[in-house]
Amino acid sequence: MTHKEKIPKQIGMARLLKCEGIQDVTKIKYVNNYKALIQFSKDSSADKLMQNEKLIEKGFHFTKTFETGISYGIVRNIDLEFTKEEIFESISSKINIINVKRLNKRGGNGWEPSEVVRVGFEGPTLPTHIFIDDIRSEVEKYVHPVTQCSHCWRFGHHLKICPRNQIVCPKCGDNHANCATTDYKCVNCKGSHMALAKVCPVYLKEKNIRELMSEYNCSYKRALTLYVPPSPLPQSYQTGHHEETELADDNTSTHVYAPTPGTYAQVVKTSAQIHQNINQTPQKAEKTQKNRKSKKNKKRHNENEEWIGASESDEHTYSSRDSQSKEDNQKNTEKRGRFINMLRDLIVKLKDVIFSNELTGDKKLSTSVKILFDWVLITAIKYLSDWPFFKTILSVNG
Secondary structure (H helix, E strand, C coil), X not given: CECCCCCCCHHHHHHHHHHCCCCCXXXXXXXXXXXXXXXXXXXXXXXXXXXXXXXXXXXXXXXXXXXXXXXXXXXXXXXXXXXHHHHHHXXXXXXXXXXXXXXXXXXXXXXXXXXXXXXXXXXXXXXXXXXXXXXXXXXXXXXXXXXXXXXXXXXXXXXXXXXXXXXXXXXXXXXXXXXXXXXXXXXXCCCXXXXXXXXXXXXXXXXXXXXXXXXXXXXXXXHHHHCCCCCXXXXXXXXXXXXXXXXXXHHHHCCCCCCCCCCXXXXXXXXXXXXXXXXXXXXXXXXXXXXXXXXXXXXXXXXXXXXXXHHHHHHHHHHHHHHHHHHHHHHHHHHHHHHHHHHHHHHHHHHHHHCCCCCCHHHHHXXXXXXXXXXXHHHHHHHHCCXXXXXXXXXXXX
């Protein structure tokens, strides 16, 4: 239950519900002065409250915690000269239209009207199109903006309904309006940035939750159950040692080894062989020495080629291993993302069945079991097909 003005407290709320014949109330929890959660023991009593015309005329708005009473979409390229009332009278849809609001945009002089109009539809279903004076116009999903209080700088509410009495500094987080410090501290995540920074992890979480609300057309509470926090970076990426290790591996893999010089035994042996030919004539001795030098140069050249070839082979091996490792990491990331998306779809389907008012308890159980069995079967087939054993069988049969 929400209202633009402050809602009654315990005694006033009890009298209000009693006057309208609302029963089976088990708990009332006040979120703030403008919002309260009412728990019923029977769904019929909750439906009776949501359909009470007198309370709706007084400005009260009712929504079930896991359902959206109104689905919002946007329509673009609406002329600025038309008023909200004229737009409301001009549009028509198969789904009942609750309200129309023209959105604002930032301009040179602050906020100014835009050509985008937000349309509220009754129920949790968003139509794909509407008709504006019998002309078809596409409806896009509306993503709720992240609200941030300018008093305490927390997310999820604005200044009017802020539950805190003391003002908070957006720079240092202390209890004063503002200061000139450059040592920032966020009041939401305790990070070294201002509370207004768009890189704040809490802000990014709230933004992702609102994107889930728009994608699955669900309430904030349900989107919170679907939210998957991002995985933290490995320790090697955080400390910076990973880059140094890779650099060292690259240097090692690309190093070209020079051939080792001849040993002392080889030198002595060569000299002895030369001295054995002293008794030969000078011409023969000179010719023999040239032949030996030529053979030695050829041998040394062959050794150089062997070393360089071995080094190039090592380099190619290391580079191929690195590329293969990167490809494996990318494939694992893609598989994990696909599995998370499939798991989200399963959760949404199960919650739709469990919280459905049109199904009985036995029907909910049988439908949930069938959905779960089909999901497990599809997932098993999809991931078992990547195993080498099954790939071999499929290649033989194919």
